[in-house]
Amino acid sequence: MAEKKEHNKNVNFTENLVAASGGKILEEAAPLWRFSHFGAEKTGFRHCQLCHSRMKLWLAIRNTSNGVVLFIGHDCYDKLVAFLATKKLESLSLGSRKQYISKIKKYCKQNINESFLAWFGEQTAPKELQETIKFIEKFGYAPTLEAAEALVLFYKTTRRFPLDELLDYTSHRALVLRALFSDFSEETNPLQREVSLAEFEALDLSFADSLNYEEVDDGFFREALRKTHPGDMSLGKLLSSEILSLWINDAQKMKSAIVDEAWKRAVIDLQKRIAESQEDYLLLPFWEGRNPTRGTPQWESRVNGKKYVLARESSYSISEGPVLTRISRELVPGRVFLVSKLALRPSANSPRYSWVTW
Numbered sequence: 404m405a406e407k408k409e410h411n412k413n414v415n416f417t418e419n420l421v422a423a424s425g426g427k428i429l430e431e432a433a434p435l436w437r438f439s440h441f442g443a444e445k446t447g448f449r450h451c452q453l454c455h456s457r458m459k460l461w462l463a464i465r466n467t468s469n470g471v472v473l474f475i476g477h478d479c480y481d482k483l484v485a486f487l488a489t490k491k492l493e494s495l496s497l498g499s500r501k502q503y504i505s506k507i508k509k510y511c512k513q514n515i516n517e518s519f520l521a522w523f524g525e526q527t528a529p530k531e532l533q534e535t536i537k538f539i540e541k542f543g544y545a546p547t548l549e550a551a552e553a554l555v556l557f558y559k560t561t562r563r564f565p566l567d568e569l570l571d572y573t574s575h576r577a578l579v580l581r582a583l584f585s586d587f588s589e590e591t592n593p594l595q596r597e598v599s600l601a602e603f604e605a606l607d608l609s610f611a612d613s614l615n616y617e618e619v620d621d622g623f624f625r626e627a628l629r630k631t632h633p634g635d636m637s638l639g640k641l642l643s644s645e646i647l648s649l650w651i652n653d654a655q656k657m658k659s660a661i662v663d664e665a666w667k668r669a670v671i672d673l674q675k676r677i678a679e680s681q682e683d684y685l686l687l688p689f690w691e692g693r694n695p696t697r698g699t700p701q702w703e704s705r706v707n708g709k710k711y712v713l714a715r716e717s718s719y720s721i722s723e724g725p726v727l728t729r730i731s732r733e734l735v736p737g738r739v740f741l742v743s744k745l746a747l748r749p750s751a752n753s754p755r756y757s758w759v760t761w
């Protein structure tokens with residue numbers, strides 16, 4: 404009995420859909436129909452225009468070729484999308500229709516989330532996409548796989564994110580990229596440029612795999628990188644291994660000039676400081692002596708009746724001859740002084756040289 408009823412429904416479904424499609428056979432007619440919008444309970448439509456069953460909720464489908472709109476129940480809608488997927492109607496069990504719907508649900512679960520829907524709420528998206536969104540908000544899944552895919556495609560090509568947000572936070576690639584561009588301003592930092600998910604998927608960031616984190620985290624190199632910026636071009640091109648290898652090459656060439664410049668600046672700075680407080684800085688040769696109380700060996704020097712003892716942290720060898728030192732402490736007032744050796748050291752994080760005592 405139930406089977407007979409189902410069979411009659413299928414006959415009505417086929418006849419009515421074919422008629423509304425201008426007499427084409429079902430295989431040709433069905434693909435012309437698209438989900439258009441859906442309706443609520445309080446409506447004049449009580450019977451499905453395909454199978455004539457009473458319906459509580461209805462959907463509108465529209466024929467893309469002749470513009471005809473039909474108001475149908477969810478059963479017939481499921482039947483239509485399942486027919487499109489399987490090209491079977493008579494033998495189509497409720498089970499396989501459900502299977503098709505669960506396929507749509509799975510796709511939606513994987514690709515459409517809260518932030519996705521919230522973003523869509525602020526867009527002026529094409530009308531059919533907005534209808535799909537309404538459908539998802541009401542039922543939790545899209546009317547068809549095709550509709551869901553169209554939505555995801557629009558999202559992926561339209562919504563934009565700073566590149567940095569899309570990078571897998573802890574990956575070597577992300578670490579290297581962040582190190583490379585950490586001295587860039589927000590406006591010029593390639594990682595702050597916005598891309599769509601589609602553009603991100605097309606980016607080839609594999610060049611970063613071959614770069615050593617310690618090498619790119621060098622302040623002199625990063626300064627050189629900023630100064631050799633190849634200028635305006637698309638992110639995909641800028642971050643391509645082709646452009647990046649040229650860019651890095653140029654930066655490495657420029658780095659030596661930046662190192663020289665920083666060295667000179669540090670020397671000039673120190674000369675100024677020495678000029679301001681000459682009595683603190685001395686050029687001293689050392690020889691081996693002994694600590695008068697402990698008897699332990701120490702490096703010492705004598706100039707104009709004053710004795711200078713090299714701090715134990717400072718290393719020294721006779722072959723160095725006179726070295727630049729700074730008085731750090733008076734050991735015996737006016738007579739014996741503790742001094743530290745001064746050395747120029749590259750700064751780890753910025754393109755500078757600093758004088759350090761050691």
Ligand SMILES: [Zn+2]
Nearest residue numbers: 451454476479
């Ligand atoms: Zn129906």
